[in-house]
Structures are given as structure tokens and as C-alpha cells.
Amino acid sequence: MKLTLTALALTAAVLCPPPAHAAKEVFAHVIVGNVPAFTLSDWTSDMELARAALIDGFVLNIAPQDPSTLPSVALAFEAAESLNFTLFFSFDYLAQGPWPADAVTALLQKHTPSPAYFKPNGKRPLVSTFEGPANAGDWPAIKAATDALFVPDWGSVVPAEAVGLAGGVADGLFTFDAWPEGDTNMTVDGDRAVQEALRGKEGGGGGVYMMPVAPWFFTNLPGFNKNWLWRGDELWDMRWAQVMEVQPDFVQILTWNDYGES
Structure with missing residues (x-):
């Protein structure tokens, strides 16, 4: 009887497999200002390491007043083009x-x-931000000039407000809400709130959700008035399980190299 039931179970699994999900890209957030001395070889080495971990690409966090930004970006693209990295x-x-x-x-x-x-899908270039909701009004013209698929992190405002800024200029949302508060476990409540806001976006059709995944978070930088530790005991494993539950469009790992906050 056990053999028969096992055979039936295997047959059912073949004939009625669980729902399949399309492959989705995973990126790692890179603080470009933290690597001003990186050479082409350094960028290449980091990209090869990321690829070995099945990471599809880097998100280049860049600041406007940093003199290392432009030369670092040029080297990053040179390395990525040679490796077919994104x-x-x-x-x-x-x-x-x-x-x-x-x-x-x-x-x-x-x-x-x-x-x-x-x-x-080989179409519009994806662009994100770290904050900047006060400058949302810049983005209609930027999008018109670049055809950008705009998925900002405007976590300082609630998702329902973020999707409506500048006439609904955002095509989706990202958030840095990747850690639990206090002694509680991380939940998907924040992720669901973003998805719900995107579903209610004016014009319908929803929008792109990029979900954050992170391990622990601690920092002790007195010069920046930062000194805290957030719970992360089982967060890495837990958060990837939540990715499978939420099924976002993309995943962004926080972070690859933000050494002062990791």
C-alpha cells in the first residue's frame, strides 16, 4: 500500500506540478562612494564574486557632490560590459x-x-533613488528625456502617498524597510502595503515592486550620531522565504559594501 500511495503521489506531482514562477532578477546595492580607489580589476573581481553568488547585477548608489562618482561609474560599466553583468x-x-x-x-x-x-524585458532602463520625494517634480521631464522606468525608494513617505507624487510619476517603488523593529520578527506587512498602494495607483495596472532583502544591521558611527543594532538572528533565511511568498518583480540586497552600516 505504501508503494502504491507513493507512486500515486509521484504521478500527481508530475501531472499537477506546483505553480511555477518566472525567474526574477536579484541585485546588490553598491555604495560607489565607498570604493573611490577601485581599479578596473577590482570592479571585475567584485562582479565575478557577485555572479558566483547568483546575483544578477549591481545597483550603483551615487551621490552628486562626490568627485569619484564619474570615474568610478565609467570603470564599473567597462567591467560590466566585459562580463555581461548588469x-x-x-x-x-x-x-x-x-x-x-x-x-x-x-x-x-x-x-x-x-x-x-x-x-x-529589453525595454526601458530601470532607475531608482535613495529618498528624494521632495524632488519628485523633476522626474516627469527626466523620464521624458530618458524613457526611464522609475522605481524610487521614497520610504520617508507612506506608500499610498509615494505613488501619487508628481502626478504618479513613479512606475513602481522600492523600500529600505528590510529589518524588523525591536524584538519582533520581520513580517511582510510593509511589502504588502507597497503592493497594495501600487495596485491602487491612478490609471490602474499596478506598478513594479522591488523588494529589499538584508541580513543584520548594526552601526556605531559617533560622527554621524549613529549607534544601534537591529535584530537579524534569522533574518537572512526568513527574508528569502518571504520573497517566495510575496513574489516581487525584483529583489535588491542591502547591501554589498556599506561597511559602516552592516
């Missing part, structure tokens, strides 16, 4: 103040034609 920009509006709209447009027009720049 990149896209996250414009940091918080670390050194907001980006001028014309500078954002110029960088996108220069680098999005690269075969290494990530374009979902």
Missing part, C-alpha cells in the same frame, strides 16, 4: 543633498545605451 543607477538624494535634474538626465543619457545597463 547595472543600474540609484541616485542618492540624502547623503550629499539632492541631484540636479540636468545631471541625472545627462548621466542616464550617457550610460543607459550601454548593453550592461539593466532594461527589464
Whole structure:
């Protein structure tokens, strides 16, 4: 009887497999300002290491006042093109103040034609931010000039508000809400709130959700008035299980190299 039941179970599994999900890209957030001395070889080595971990690409966090940004970005794209690795920009509006709209447009027009720049389904180039909701009004013109698929992190405002900024300019949302608060476990409540807001986006059709995944988070930087530890005992495993539950469009790992907060 056991053999018969096992055979039936195997037959059912073949004839009625569980629902399949399309492969989705996973990226790692890279603070470009933390690696001003990186050579082409360094960028290549890090990308090869990421690829070995099945990471599809890097999200290049760049700040407007950092003199190392432009040469570092050029090296990153040179390395990525040689490896068939993918990149896209996250414009940091918080670390050194907001980006001028014309500078954002110029960088996108220069680098999005690269075969290494990530374009979902081979179409529009994906662009993100770290904060910057006060500059949402810049993005209709930036999008018109670059055809960007705009998926910002505007976590300082609630998702229902973020999706409506500047006439609903965001095509989706990302969030840095990747850690639990206090002595509780991480839940998917924040992820569901973003997805719900995107489903209610004006015009219907929803939007792109990029889900954050992170291990522990601690920092002790007195110069920046930062000293805290967030719970992360089982977070890495738990969060990937939540990715399978939520089924976002993309995943972003926080972070690859933010050494002061990791």
C-alpha cells in the first residue's frame, strides 16, 4: 500500500506540478562612494564574486557632490560590459543633498545605451533613488528625456502617498524597510502595503515592486550620531522565504559594501 500511495503521489506531482514562477532578477546595492580607489580589476573581481553568488547585477548608489562618482561609474560599466553583468543607477538624494535634474538626465543619457545597463524585458532602463520625494517634480521631464522606468525608494513617505507624487510619476517603488523593529520578527506587512498602494495607483495596472532583502544591521558611527543594532538572528533565511511568498518583480540586497552600516 505504501508503494502504491507513493507512486500515486509521484504521478500527481508530475501531472499537477506546483505553480511555477518566472525567474526574477536579484541585485546588490553598491555604495560607489565607498570604493573611490577601485581599479578596473577590482570592479571585475567584485562582479565575478557577485555572479558566483547568483546575483544578477549591481545597483550603483551615487551621490552628486562626490568627485569619484564619474570615474568610478565609467570603470564599473567597462567591467560590466566585459562580463555581461548588469547595472543600474540609484541616485542618492540624502547623503550629499539632492541631484540636479540636468545631471541625472545627462548621466542616464550617457550610460543607459550601454548593453550592461539593466532594461527589464529589453525595454526601458530601470532607475531608482535613495529618498528624494521632495524632488519628485523633476522626474516627469527626466523620464521624458530618458524613457526611464522609475522605481524610487521614497520610504520617508507612506506608500499610498509615494505613488501619487508628481502626478504618479513613479512606475513602481522600492523600500529600505528590510529589518524588523525591536524584538519582533520581520513580517511582510510593509511589502504588502507597497503592493497594495501600487495596485491602487491612478490609471490602474499596478506598478513594479522591488523588494529589499538584508541580513543584520548594526552601526556605531559617533560622527554621524549613529549607534544601534537591529535584530537579524534569522533574518537572512526568513527574508528569502518571504520573497517566495510575496513574489516581487525584483529583489535588491542591502547591501554589498556599506561597511559602516552592516
